[in-house]
Amino acid sequence: GDPVAGDGVTAVVGTITRDDGTMQVTVNGFPAYYWQNDSAAGDTGGQARGNVWWVFNADGSPQRPAKVAAAENATLGSILVDGAGLTLYIFDNDTEGVSNCSGGCLGAWPPLLTDYGVVALGDITAELGTITRDDGTMQVTVNGFPAYYWQNDSVEGDTDGQGVGNVWWVFGEDGTAIRN
Incomplete structure (x- = not known):
């Protein structure tokens, strides 16, 4: 049957x-x-x-893992991107293991979510992991800090979220914030 x-x-x-x-x-x-x-x-x-x-x-x-890789940016150097080449950002108001972006913030800064962990593509030195958000979804972390996209980045290589509000920064290949 x-x-x-x-x-x-x-x-x-x-x-x-x-x-x-x-x-x-x-x-x-x-x-x-x-x-x-x-x-x-x-x-x-x-x-x-x-x-x-x-x-x-x-x-x-x-149940596919999220993918994170390094990409060369002419202005910022080696940055972290997802498997499709979209730039990943760190939020200064987050703490290690905790996302403080909720409500309207998530509309502008969608989290990099996964339902099956995260894998590095190529050689990156940042430590990748996950946290469980308050809504039960799993968000990718870089060196313990939640990773996000910027709503206005639409194609591979866009870094339009860099420095927004002086609290959003591109992740460097080593997982630290690039603040320039």
């Missing part, structure tokens, strides 16, 4: 017919697979295999 989603699952589950005629379960239209070495309910040994296999969240989105 047709697959049935369990309690709390909001993803759309369905099926497709494979080329060999067998039925395969789908989650939000994407084929679902088992990892060969998972043998018990809850096993996730295939998570992140080859950086292409991901566990589904209850809403059907994949």
Whole structure:
């Protein structure tokens, strides 16, 4: 019969017919697979295999880690960016392990969120981690400080948030604020 989603699952589950005629379960239209070495309910040994296999969240989105890398900026030097090249910022009003950006602040300065940790792309010396925000989401940290985007940065290399309010700064490759 047709697959049935369990309690709390909001993803759309369905099926497709494979080329060999067998039925395969789908989650939000994407084929679902088992990892060969998972043998018990809850096993996730295939998570992140080859950086292409991901566990589904209850809403059907994949549990991928956030990505942080260094990029060269002509004015600021080596800065931190996300996996798409968007600049990451530190907020002077935050403390290590605590985000003090909420309400309207989050509209202008969206946090770099993840549902499965964070990985460094290439060689960066900053220490990457996560904190749990008050709303339960997981935010990426750099040297313990929450990382954010600036709403007006729209393409790779934009650093328009640098120095806004004299409290928002681009992260340097070492995880410190670049204050110029």
